Amino acid sequence: MGDEEPDWMPAPRARSAMSRRLASASAAMTTAALAEITRRYPWFSDLDADNRSSVTLVVRAGVDGFVHWFAGTTTSAEQRNIFSAAPRSLTTRLALQQTVDLIRTTVETVEQQINTALPRSDRQTLTLAVLQYSREIAFDAAEVYARAAETRGAWDARLEALVMDAVVRGDADESVVSRASTLGWHSPEGLCVVIGELPASDAALRELRTHAAKAGLDVLASVQGPRLVVLLGGDFQTEDEALDHVADLTGSFGDGPVVVGPVVGDLVEAVISARAATSGRRAAPAWADAPRPVSARALLPERALAGDGHARRELAHDIFGPLAGHAGDLVSTLEAYWASGTSIEATARRLFIHPNTVRYRLGRIEDLTGYAPSDPRGSYVLRLAGTLGRLLD
Secondary structure, three states: OOOOOOOOOOOHHHHHHHHHHHHHHHHHHHHHHHHHHHHHOHHHHHOOHHHHHHHHHHHHHHHHHHHHHHHOOOOHHHHOOHHHHOOOOHHHHOOHHHHHHHHHHHHHHHHHHHHHHOOHHHHHHHHHHHHHHHHHHHHHHHHHHHHHHHHHHHHHHHHHHHHHHHHHHOOOOHHHHHHHHHOOOOOOOEEEEEEEEOOOOHHHHHHHHHHHHHOOOEEEEEEEOOEEEEEEEEOOOOHHHHHHHHHOOHHHOOOOOOEEOOOEOOHHHHHHHHHHHHHHHHHHHHOOOOOOOEEOHHHHHHHHHOOOHHHHHHHHHHHHHHHHOOOOOHHHHHHHHHHOOOOHHHHHHHHOOOHHHHHHHHHHHHHHHOOOOOOHHHHHHHHHHHHHHHHOO
């Protein structure tokens, strides 16, 4: 209650007598409070036996604590520690609002018992006392839940970092999937890894989670050195769909490139996306005009030149390979097109074919590879793919 007694507190002798009468009624108060809690709140009966027992301990500690507090036989720290009787797990089972309901019901029941079971001369003083005591207990409950939330937040952050580390290193097995599920990961249809610079503000990361949740996306994120690594999951299945989602989240990253790895089907395969995104983020500065966000696949030339063997093989086998294996003369047409300064008419003359045949073949090249020879960026990718295709053949 502090160093000074309130004006309404009786003299020591009267207070002592009142405390004895209050103590004799405490058991009945506890029983009545639990009965009222059971009647008012169906969720109490739905608790398992251990948690119902824990709630009983808290209610009993609250009533007994009030008795000792009024008698002046406890210190300030002791009288505000009624939750120490219950296990910490109770704060994860009961919401703060449910705990507030318990306190309110217990206070109301104690007040009712004071007004029915104790002498009239005691009632006004004890009613004032229980109101002051309940206010302190309410603050105590808020503090307990704040500490629990802080502890859970720290634990969740460590667990999230462990999951992300396993994804990036390729160690994501079923145990990692289970851990991710405890963080709200729902095993979505598609997922990808996104890497960008760490935002300057901690609020940016909270905003990223908020925006992702509003878009119906699952998100896990961790800070790895100067970079923010995000695992994004949703109902997307293609690279373009993933890029559209990430485009709405780029404001939550720091300045610089934001690279999106390929879409994969589950956490076990997420290392493929992580590896490509990591390589792409390392090589992205080499493409000065890269969009933001940019896919790791769009950065294949820069990744290959930076020493990424996976990117080299993808250029050689997945882009140049279909051209080399085509029954037509796509490779020779492409080389003639470049040698002729990308002029269709000059290419036709060089190959002794009609210009429309050149146009058709160039269109087939774009269909097979996804890159247009007439586009400067597409031409760059195709040239490097051809060089690597011959070197790795």
